[in-house]
Amino acid sequence: xxxxxxxxxxxxxxxxxxxxxxxxxxxxxxxxxxxxxxxxxxxxxxxxxxxxxxxxxxxxxxxxxxxxxxxxxxxxxxxxxxxx
Amino acid sequence: xxxxxxxxxxxxxxxxxxxxxxxxxxxxxxxxxxxxxxxxxxxxxxxxxxxxxxxxxxxxxxxxxxxxxxxxxxxxxxxxxxxxxxxxxxxxxxxxxxxxxxxxxxxxxxxxxxxxxxxxxxxxxxxxxxxxxxxxxxxxxxxxxxxxxxxxxxxxxxxxxxxxxxxxxxxxxxxxxxxxxxxxxxxxxxxxxxxxxxxxxxxxxxxxxxxxxxxxxxxxxxxxxxxxxxxxxxxxxxxxxxxxxxxxxxxxxxxxxxxxxxxxxxxxxxxxxxxxxxxxxxxxxxxxxxxxxxxxxxxxxxxxxxxxxxxxxxxxxxxxxxxxxxxxxxxxxxxxxxxxxxxxxxxxxxxxxxxxxxxxxxxxxxxxxxxxxxxxxxxxxxxxxxxxxxxxxxxxxxxxxxxxxxxxxxxxxxxxxxxxxxxxxxxxxxxxxxxxxxxxxxxxxxxxxxxxxxxxxxxxxxxxxxxxxxxxxxxxxxxxxxxxxxxxxxxxxxxxxxxxxxxxxxxxxxxxxxxxxxxxxxxxxxxxxxxxxxxxxxxxxxxxxxxxxxxxxxxxxxxxxxxxxxxxxxxxxxxxxxxxxxxxxxxxxxxxxxxxxxxxxxxxxxxxxxxxxxxxxxxxxxxxxxxxxxxxxxxxxxxx
Numbered sequence: 001x002x003x004x005x006x007x008x009x010x011x012x013x014x015x016x017x018x019x020x021x022x023x024x025x026x027x028x029x030x031x032x033x034x035x036x037x038x039x040x041x042x043x044x045x046x047x048x049x050x051x052x053x054x055x056x057x058x059x060x061x062x063x064x065x066x067x068x069x070x071x072x073x074x075x076x077x078x079x080x081x082x083x084x
Numbered sequence: 085x086x087x088x089x090x091x092x093x094x095x096x097x098x099x100x101x102x103x104x105x106x107x108x109x110x111x112x113x114x115x116x117x118x119x120x121x122x123x124x125x126x127x128x129x130x131x132x133x134x135x136x137x138x139x140x141x142x143x144x145x146x147x148x149x150x151x152x153x154x155x156x157x158x159x160x161x162x163x164x165x166x167x168x169x170x171x172x173x174x175x176x177x178x179x180x181x182x183x184x185x186x187x188x189x190x191x192x193x194x195x196x197x198x199x200x201x202x203x204x205x206x207x208x209x210x211x212x213x214x215x216x217x218x219x220x221x222x223x224x225x226x227x228x229x230x231x232x233x234x235x236x237x238x239x240x241x242x243x244x245x246x247x248x249x250x251x252x253x254x255x256x257x258x259x260x261x262x263x264x265x266x267x268x269x270x271x272x273x274x275x276x277x278x279x280x281x282x283x284x285x286x287x288x289x290x291x292x293x294x295x296x297x298x299x300x301x302x303x304x305x306x307x308x309x310x311x312x313x314x315x316x317x318x319x320x321x322x323x324x325x326x327x328x329x330x331x332x333x334x335x336x337x338x339x340x341x342x343x344x345x346x347x348x349x350x351x352x353x354x355x356x357x358x359x360x361x362x363x364x365x366x367x368x369x370x371x372x373x374x375x376x377x378x379x380x381x382x383x384x385x386x387x388x389x390x391x392x393x394x395x396x397x398x399x400x401x402x403x404x405x406x407x408x409x410x411x412x413x414x415x416x417x418x419x420x421x422x423x424x425x426x427x428x429x430x431x432x433x434x435x436x437x438x439x440x441x442x443x444x445x446x447x448x449x450x451x452x453x454x455x456x457x458x459x460x461x462x463x464x465x466x467x468x469x470x471x472x473x474x475x476x477x478x479x480x481x482x483x484x485x486x487x488x489x490x491x492x493x494x495x496x497x498x499x500x501x502x503x504x505x506x507x508x509x510x511x512x513x514x515x516x517x518x519x520x521x522x523x524x525x526x527x528x529x530x531x532x533x534x535x536x537x538x539x540x541x542x543x544x545x546x547x548x549x550x551x552x553x554x555x556x557x558x559x560x561x562x563x564x565x566x567x568x569x570x571x572x573x574x575x576x577x578x579x580x581x582x583x584x585x586x587x588x589x590x591x592x593x594x595x596x597x598x599x600x601x602x603x604x605x606x607x608x609x610x611x612x613x614x615x616x617x618x619x620x621x622x623x624x625x626x627x628x629x630x631x632x633x634x635x636x637x638x639x640x641x642x643x644x645x646x647x648x649x650x651x652x653x654x655x656x657x658x659x660x661x662x663x664x665x666x667x668x669x670x671x672x673x674x675x676x677x678x679x680x681x682x683x684x685x686x687x688x689x690x691x692x693x694x695x696x697x698x699x700x701x702x703x704x705x706x707x708x709x710x711x712x713x714x715x716x717x718x719x720x721x722x723x724x
Contacts, residue, residue, distance in 0.1 A: 017137060057327075
């Protein structure tokens with residue numbers, strides 16, 4: 001899976017979650033820039049992403065992802081690891 | 085990538101083939117009532133975490149506060165952890181049951197102030213149900229590891245007593261139904277296997293706390309949301325996620341929310357009488373393996389000797405247990421009736437007997453028609469049926485044609501049939517009364533009465549021949565559970581469909597102003613049990629007038645003239661209290677058309693020319709002019 005593929009999935013999940021198909025995510029997008037993406041829907045987003053990709057983020061990462069690109073990078077790293 | 089269809093926690097619901105497309109179609113539906121129905125039907129699929137939130141958001145956007153065929157309830161969740169993530173799942177699980185749940189959640193940890201402060205938002209919300217969702221962590225700190233068993237019990241008892249005060253406060257403030265969540269045991273092993281021997285060990289404390297909680301709940305007659313039990317079934321990993329706890333104080337893991345919501349909605353629906361009443365079973369490859377028409381009675385797979393045969397026996401045993409707790413059993417199978425019945429009569433491994441089945445339909449007709457016949461014969465709604473069939477084509481056909489029938493998505497492996505049926509929680513109870521224990525017998529007795537009716541020349545002769553008598557009196561504590569159950573389960577003979585919580589019924593017992601009446605009908609075939617309840621209160625604006633606030637009667641005794649004798653008794657009782665007249669309301673619903681003419685048949689006159697805007701009809705009866713209605717029912721104990 002390429003970074004662009006993952007970005008597309010993240011975009012789809014956030015659109016579903018916020019019921020807003022006009023959302024466009026880029027690697028540089030920060031949470032504060034997306035209307036409605038508050039801390040509560042951020043947790044929901046993280047959970048939905050974990051379920052979708054079958055991965056589990058570290059709590060330290062969850063609270064420090066700087067932008068969408070950081071999430072994509074971490075997903076790619078987790079997907080490369082052998083499944084436990 | 086994740087496949088929601090494989091989520092084991094909601095296995096009884098059919099997977100949604102394309103949820104996003106379904107949602108779009110639903111939202112594009114022009115007519116609002118159709119749109120709501122369409123959205124509600126999506127709740128019947130196996131939705132994951134994300135789909136649940138999506139559907140909830142879409143439904144909330146519709147701003148629906150009431151809808152035809154939907155019941156409504158206001159639920160407050162009072163919690164010591166974050167619970168906002170649970171609310172969408174609770175609402176969606178309500179939608180699945182045609183129950184619109186309006187939710188309230190306070191700031192976490194604020195529940196005490198919310199309850200005690202009369203001007204709080206909680207008080208403005210006026211909940212009809214209050215759910216306490218607390219964590220084991222509050223109860224444990226302060227208990228030293230060295231505490232003796234008695235010391236631990238003391239501390240926990242004080243904690244539970246404090247909870248009981250909150251339950252009572254919720255009751256006295258709102259007349260609300262109170263539900264307490266059992267404590268999720270998130271404690272880690274400390275001594276390991278030895279934990280149970282150390283009273284002060286966290287694991288032992290959590291166990292003990294739940295024990296004391298259940299005892300208190302029994303005494304206070306509140307209900308439990310048993311997440312501890314659900315977690316024991318699904319595993320702690322499914323219910324608790326330490327990362328989410330540290331991050332946002334979520335006690336219930338987000339992935340478990342669809343199941344959590346369903347457990348909550350089950351209780352609320354059960355209290356409203358919306359639990360299922362009848363289990364309809366297919367035969368071939370469901371109750372036994374193989375096709376009896378081809379394989380013969382000797383050839384079917386059932387019982388010891390094969391693992392699959394034992395699994396089919398397990399399903400039969402579970403069905404029998406359901407019958408013993410008051411669920412009616414029926415059979416609906418494409419089969420030759422003689423061959424199908426032969427298995428019940430002569431196969432040595434059959435657990436279910438022919439006499440366990442209240443309605444037995446083995447024929448070649450469409451199962452849609454057969455299910456309608458089952459509901460009609462039992463005089464229950466089609467939405468009270470659960471249809472269990474191994475054949476996906478039959479299941480799809482029933483879901484399509486009879487969307488209100490519950491159809492569990494049986495797994496392919498017969499070994500998991502019981503688990504699937506049991507986890508679905510179709511038959512959730514809020515009481516277990518003597519009526520439940522005798523229900524199967526009563527349905528059998530009704531079959532005997534039907535035979536009597538067929539042999540009688542006419543209805544009058546049949547009723548005379550039954551030798552009926554009625555026992556009546558005010559509500560008593562002994563009958564409390566049955567009264568609550570009857571009022572809340574009855575949909576057909578129910579004049580106002582006003583529901584009463586357990587607390588409200590408790591208040592009515594011994595309430596000197598009200599007149600409460602309960603009726604038990606006996607006849608030569610047996611005791612029909614407590615089958616009717618009437619609640620009258622003094623009119624708020626007319627002197628010497630009582631208002632019939634509600635009157636319900638079990639469908640089991642329709643057509644037996646009990647309404648006549650019950651009204652005779654009500655009039656006599658009210659006259660002794662000096663009453664001069666009755667006022668009554670009939671509030672029509674999609675289900676209570678059977679009593680549209682009730683009050684006019686009893687001699688009431690319409691009050692006002694036309695029904696109110698919502699269709700409510702108001703009726704009036706002067707007790708002085710009341711003409712005693714003739715009936716074939718004697719007063720029990722009175723000379724004939």
